Amino acid sequence: MAQSEVAQKKMVAGLLAILIGWTGAHKFYLGNTTTGIIQLVSNIACGAGAIIALIEGIMYLTKPDDVFEKTYIIDKKQWF
Secondary structure: OOOOHHHHHHHHHHHHHHHHHHHHHHHHHHHOOEEEEEEEHHHHOOOOHHHHHHHHHHHHHHHOOHHHHHHHHHOOOOOO
C-alpha cells in the first residue's frame, strides 16, 4: 500500500474512533467486523466501548504510518 493511502486510512480510522468510536465504526473501516460488533454491543451494555475507542483513536493517530500499516492493516490486530 502506498504511504499516502496508509496515512489516509490511519487518519480516517483515528477520527472515526475518536468521534463515533462507540459504534465500532473504526473497526468496521479496518475490516474487523466481529470486533466492531463486540465494541458496539459492549457500549450499549455498559458504555466501555466509547472509552476504548477514544484510546484506540489516539493510538492510531500517534503511530508512524509504517507501524500502523503493519499492525492494523497487514497483521489485523484487533485491540489496542
